[in-house]
Amino acid sequence: MLTCDFSPLSDFQLNRFLQTRERGALFVNASYDSPSSGGPALGWLTYDDVVETRDHLLQESVGHYDPSMQVIVFVFLPSKSGNSLAMWRRKFPVPESIRMTHLGEIDIAKAASRKGYTVLVDEMR
Numbered sequence: 001m002l003t004c005d006f007s008p009l010s011d012f013q014l015n016r017f018l019q020t021r022e023r024g025a026l027f028v029n030a031s032y033d034s035p036s037s038g039g040p041a042l043g044w045l046t047y048d049d050v051v052e053t054r055d056h057l058l059q060e061s062v063g064h065y066d067p068s069m070q071v072i073v074f075v076f077l078p079s080k081s082g083n084s085l086a087m088w089r090r091k092f093p094v095p096e097s098i099r100m101t102h103l104g105e106i107d108i109a110k111a112a113s114r115k116g117y118t119v120l121v122d123e124m125r
Helices: 007-020 047-051 056-063 096-100 103-112
Strands: 024-033 040-046 070-078 085-093
Touching: 007 024, 007 040, 007 070, 007 096, 007 103, 024 047, 024 056, 040 047, 047 056, 056 070, 096 103
Parallel strands: 024 070
Antiparallel strands: 024 040, 070 085
16 A cells, blocks of 8 residues: 655645635646756645636635645646646645644634635636
8 A cells, every 4th residue: 555645745735824824725737847846846826816717626625625634736737739637636634743733823824714715617608
């Protein structure tokens, strides 16, 4: 069985939540390697960024989870033509050790973050 240590991603995501006071998700382009790290580039998009996509699944995933308890990573792979892409979503828990070191900050961030997240989609006419 393959096991991975997601602690660095958990720590990164939790710190981004604490800094922005907004829910968000990590995004990775599977076809791009960062010149600086030689590995995949990792991006953080907040709920407001994701709303602009008008994608129901992205908005619902980012707007309705507890970022102190869970990490959401979207991995996408654009087609060679660039006209479409495949996307996978992976959720995993934030380790308790990481949560415990930020308990006070988490409570402040949760209190400051918005309470309702509306899902906006394009309507067919």
